[in-house]
Amino acid sequence: MTARQVQLIAYPSGRVGPENFRVAEVELPAPGEGEVLVRNQFTSCDPGMRLRLRESGPAGYFNSFPLNAAMDEILTVGEVVESRAEGFAPGDAVTHAWGWRDYAVVKAGQPSLGGVGTLAHIDTSLAPPEKFLGAVGNMALTAWVGLIDAAELREGDVVWVSAAAGAVGSLAAQIAKLRGHTVIGSAGSPAKVRYLLDELGLDAAFDYHDGPVGDLLRGAAPDGIDVYFDAVGGDHLQAALAALRPWGRIAMCGAISEYESTEPQPGPTNLFQAVANNLTLRGFRASAYLHRFPEAQRELAGYLAEGRLAYRETIVDGLENAPQALMRMLAGDTTGKTLVRVS
Amino acid sequence: MTARQVQLIAYPSGRVGPENFRVAEVELPAPGEGEVLVRNQFTSCDPGMRLRLRESGPAGYFNSFPLNAAMDEILTVGEVVESRAEGFAPGDAVTHAWGWRDYAVVKAGQPSLGGVGTLAHIDTSLAPPEKFLGAVGNMALTAWVGLIDAAELREGDVVWVSAAAGAVGSLAAQIAKLRGHTVIGSAGSPAKVRYLLDELGLDAAFDYHDGPVGDLLRGAAPDGIDVYFDAVGGDHLQAALAALRPWGRIAMCGAISEYESTEPQPGPTNLFQAVANNLTLRGFRASAYLHRFPEAQRELAGYLAEGRLAYRETIVDGLENAPQALMRMLAGDTTGKTLVRVS
CATH class of the missing domain: 3.90.180.10 (Medium-chain alcohol dehydrogenases, catalytic domain)
Structure with missing residues (x-):
């Protein structure tokens, strides 16, 4: 044929x-x-x-x-x-x-x-x-292991999710929210910010076009954050390093802001914050955590069945x-x- | 008075x-x-x-x-x-x-x-x-928690220690060596490299002035590394990210190559390697791990008493x-x- x-x-x-x-x-x-x-x-x-x-x-x-x-x-x-x-x-x-x-x-x-x-x-x-x-597939696994395994999400953590209106980000933000965390989301348009606030029910959200990301993040999380779910890299990663409290963690799942650059992009200038504040940056790929799929799927399927997951x-x-x-x-x-x- | x-x-x-x-x-x-x-x-x-x-x-x-x-x-x-x-x-x-x-x-x-x-x-x-x-003080704690807690040293790990002729580096390199690991050290002079090979007994060593650090590291560790103990930052950190095998870890204790810069220095351009290979970068300060001091001191005092620690x-x-x-x-x-x- x-x-x-x-x-x-x-x-x-x-x-x-x-x-x-x-x-x-x-x-x-x-x-x-x-x-x-x-x-x-x-x-x-x-x-x-x-x-x-x-x-x-x-x-x-x-x-x-x-x-x-x-x-x-x-x-x-x-x-x-x-x-x-x-x-x-x-x-x-x-x-x-x-x-x-x-x-x-x-x-x-x-x-x-x-x-x-x-x-x-x-x-x-x-x-x-x-x-x-999407919601019950690989995106779910990525969001779940990013939070649970890569970022080692702990009770009371304040979580920032970038690209929070995206496939993985919207799940990560909601998993954190449904587990009782304060969640800040960022995205790239006013409509997406409304989506984050109105449909995903996040605690705060901002459009990263509205100013330096560091300032916007400080406005949304004046007391700092404990976990950053990074799909963006670049200025977002820099802002996170500045905002993370002691023992904070970054789950790095990608760096979309850099993918279309013709030249390799420099990393954050404030990586020393990791030393100063005992921070952990952990890259991860969902495919390396396949053994976690059943547990991730169970949790997500539960939220879906209860109608608690917007997607x-x-x-x-x-x-x-x-x-x-x-x-x-x-x-x-x-x-x-x-x-x-x-x- | x-x-x-x-x-x-x-x-x-x-x-x-x-x-x-x-x-x-x-x-x-x-x-x-x-x-x-x-x-x-x-x-x-x-x-x-x-x-x-x-x-x-x-x-x-x-x-x-x-x-x-x-x-x-x-x-x-x-x-x-x-x-x-x-x-x-x-x-x-x-x-x-x-x-x-x-x-x-x-x-x-x-x-x-x-x-x-x-x-x-x-x-x-x-x-x-x-x-x-030095050897039984804060340097020992820094070296020990860097390897054991920050880098989560595991059996079989190939370890690269930068500034390995320094106060912390020389201890970290020897702790790893005494625990049975393959250890590569780098330093800034031929005399220091001889010290690493002859007195500390490392498996390989190089002078970072002798070429691009990435090339020197590849020469010293052709199959890659699992752990990098970073006191240097800059080109060393970039080289480590390129050489780390899947699930590799970086213990970040400082970035001396950047301390005398008047401008903030950009981070590595290859931070995405953390995503690609499930790497962890963990900053740490020994002062945050004081509860580990007794165990670290016990191990180091043992090596000292047995005359196995050069310092x-x-x-x-x-x-x-x-x-x-x-x-x-x-x-x-x-x-x-x-x-x-x-x-």
């Missing part, structure tokens, strides 16, 4: 543009022994994908996307059409990592994205398929618009999880 | 110079109730003192030294001359924090330097007084030469703990 896929044709320098991609039609072989054919329904846009649009990304991170080939290792949900793998049957709802294409032949048991992207069933009685790319997606229609969706997300133009509806 | 003290008369811009200090003669009142008069024997030079020679130092750190007044909160050992404090008698060997002067009136029980500098007896049967400013001091004679001693230490011109023999 013929299938459509988005291919990267050039590594962008600076901002990603539509000229970096093309949609290609390729011949898809029939599934072999141990493989399934999946009709993809939703595929994902994640900030970290920008790092994979480089010829050479950060050492130890997920591989760069190759040029003129399918973009592998992107989380996706779909429906099995044909199966030659034990345990999978036509009609099954699954998640896998062969995204940014309409149909995929996926080998069962082949590890992807550190296990997060390995072919697996999803339980659509719990939530609709697209939620498995938005920005859904862009059409595989051919996937690059556009990624660009909009990187520009801060989407709220919640950014998804592409493939079909 | 009349006493001599070093006073700061101007905050240096850039490198510290002799013009920033003077020796003043002051009238010393007789000790009041609860106080002792101490004849100081040795007083300390620590890298962190440079940060206190600023009008406004890092938030949360030890206070800046005032101008035209005694420089308080500097670790010192001496002998009690006169006592009006319970538990202290003339002839007692003590440690306290009223340094950079020949005689001090010290109030018993008054906390200083987070407890590290509070007036206390020292057991000179264990080691001579000056060692309590050097650079002793500068004369209180009036204390600024000179500090300058030499900041320039990387001293080995081991830098001390001033007051009398």
